[in-house]
Amino acid sequence: MGLRKFDTSKFWNYKFDFKGVTYTGSTGHTNKNLAAAWLLDFRTQKKNEFDDAAKGIKKDPDTTCGELLMAWMANHTGSNLIRVSRDWRLHVPESFLNKRALDATAGDNEEIRTTYLKAPSLRNAHLKEQMVANERIINARPHNNGGANKLVAHIQLVFGWAVKTGRLPRQPFLPLAELVTQDPVRTFLSKAQVTEYLEEIDRCRNLHVMVMVRAELYLALREDEARQMRWGTFNSDRTSYQPSDTKTGKIIPIPVPEDLRTMLDILREEVPEDCEWCCPAKDGQPHRAQITTKAIKRAAAALGIKGLTPHRMRGSCVTIMARQGANAFTIKRMGRWKRMETAEKYVDIIEDDLRAAQEKAFDGK
Numbered sequence: 001m002g003l004r005k006f007d008t009s010k011f012w013n014y015k016f017d018f019k020g021v022t023y024t025g026s027t028g029h030t031n032k033n034l035a036a037a038w039l040l041d042f043r044t045q046k047k048n049e050f051d052d053a054a055k056g057i058k059k060d061p062d063t064t065c066g067e068l069l070m071a072w073m074a075n076h077t078g079s080n081l082i083r084v085s086r087d088w089r090l091h092v093p094e095s096f097l098n099k100r101a102l103d104a105t106a107g108d109n110e111e112i113r114t115t116y117l118k119a120p121s122l123r124n125a126h127l128k129e130q131m132v133a134n135e136r137i138i139n140a141r142p143h144n145n146g147g148a149n150k151l152v153a154h155i156q157l158v159f160g161w162a163v164k165t166g167r168l169p170r171q172p173f174l175p176l177a178e179l180v181t182q183d184p185v186r187t188f189l190s191k192a193q194v195t196e197y198l199e200e201i202d203r204c205r206n207l208h209v210m211v212m213v214r215a216e217l218y219l220a221l222r223e224d225e226a227r228q229m230r231w232g233t234f235n236s237d238r239t240s241y242q243p244s245d246t247k248t249g250k251i252i253p254i255p256v257p258e259d260l261r262t263m264l265d266i267l268r269e270e271v272p273e274d275c276e277w278c279c280p281a282k283d284g285q286p287h288r289a290q291i292t293t294k295a296i297k298r299a300a301a302a303l304g305i306k307g308l309t310p311h312r313m314r315g316s317c318v319t320i321m322a323r324q325g326a327n328a329f330t331i332k333r334m335g336r337w338k339r340m341e342t343a344e345k346y347v348d349i350i351e352d353d354l355r356a357a358q359e360k361a362f363d364g365k
Contacts, residue, residue, distance in 0.1 A: 003027070003035055014039050018046055048165055063167065065104055066097035071167060072158045087154045091116050101162070106173040109155055113148045113176070145179035152176050187300075187307035188348050189217070189316040191324065198259075200299035207267055208279040208287065209295045214260045215241075216292065216313035220335050223310040227286045229278040231268070238264050243336060252333055315346045322347045 003012045012035035015024045023046065027035040063071075069088050073081060088097075093115070096108055120142060156175055162168040189197055194217070201213050212226040219241055221229075233242050238261050240253040256264070267278060281287045292310050300308035318331045326334075332343040 003032065003039060005032075011035075014042075016043065018043065019050055045166055063101050064097065065092075065099050065101050068101050068162050068167065069097070069158055072161055075161075075165075083150075084154045084157060087151050088158075091119075091151055092155065101159070101168060102170075102172050104159070104172045106176055109152055109173065109176050112155070113152055113179075116148050116151055117143050117145075119143060144181070146181045149178045149181065152178075186315065186348055187305060187312055188319045189305075189308070189313075191320050193303065193305075194320070197299055197303060197305075200302045201295055204295045204298075206295070207263065207270070209292055211260065211263050211267055212279055212287075212292050213296060213310075213313065214257075214263065216310055217317055218257050218260050219254050220314045220317040222314060223289070223292060226310075227279065227289070227291060230276050231271075231278055232276065234264070252336060254334070315348065318343065318346050319348045322349070323353055 002016065003014055005012050009026075010030050011026045012029055012032060013024070013026050014035075015022065016039075017023075023042075027038045027042075029035040029038055069085070073085055076084075092112060096104070096112065099108070152175075159168065159171060159173075163171050198214065198217075202210055204210070212223075212229075215221045215226040215229060216223060221243075225243065229241075234240070234256070235242075235253075239256055241256050242253050264278065271278065271280060272284075275284060277284075277286055279287060290310070296308055296310055296313070300306070314335065318335055321331055321334060328340060328343065331347060332340055335343055335346060337343045337346075
């Protein structure tokens with residue numbers, strides 16, 4: 001039985017069974033919609049209490065922050081569980097874990113954040129104590145504001161979940177304002193570097209690698225797309241390339257520069273006629289993943305460029321196009337992205353670009 005209103009009553013009353021227990025009472029509302037919403041919340045509350053009891057979790061105003069974390073972990077799975085629990089384990093002090101959850105303050109969060117920013121950033125966090133003992137962290141990089149914001153968000157996430165599920169009656173502290181973060185300046189090739197860079201790539205003497213790197217750079221292909229290029233995706237004279245799959249669902253022909261087209265013509269004579277792949281390995285299938293990584297890093301090191309990867313070839317393509325004046329719609333089509341926001345993430349604008357645009361805009365004012 002759900003809601004019911006007696007003739008002499010102003011309020012809606014309820015009666016329902018859950019896990020062998022009968023619940024009856026008044027909703028305290030005269031409006032049926034409000035009463036139905038109240039009853040739904042009440043039923044959800046009873047279900048959560050039963051689930052908590054089954055897991056050994058007690059609803060207690062004296063619950064500590066550490067116990068709150070354990071309750072959150074018991075109700076979550078996947079990568080989010082790994083990230084949140086790791087931040088709490090590595091960066092939240094024991095004094096905070098033992099504190100009564102309702103006594104936690106924004107000052108506690110700020111202190112945790114400050115301590116995090118002062119601590120060195122260690123990739124092998126499980127070796128932290130050993131590395132400290134050996135004094136091997138003197139030159140380690142400090143944490144950044146972005147990581148500090150995520151740490152605070154992971155702390156606030158657990159408390160917000162506790163309030164939402166009724167484990168806490170209220171949020172014990174106001175959320176901290178995020179620290180200002182700076183967009184990272186990623187590595188990319190400039191137009192002036194392309195010719196010299198490709199000459200370094202050609203020193204590997206591997207025609208397959210030479211073709212795939214050029215495809216990543218000229219056609220803004222991902223490495224997997226470059227490895228899995230098929231002859232059927234090019235037109236008859238190989239002046240345009242059609243990706244077999246795009247996130248937008250649209251097949252958009254991409255012009256093929258003469259440099260790449262010449263190499264494809266040479267490659268076509270070497271690859272067996274019955275092979276569908278442009279760059280097959282010895283077994284006739286596409287090369288393994290990261291086949292171009294070593295050549296790309298070696299060529300970058302020869303030119304003194306750090307951080308260049310196969311995927312940064314794709315970013316270099318659209319960044320060069322943007323610096324040469326290509327509009328946002330052209331760049332979005334070149335990268336075959338579904339949303340303009342994604343395309344913006346791949347285009348790297350630096351101070352020199354802003355200065356050049358400024359001088360061009362106000363030249364001879």
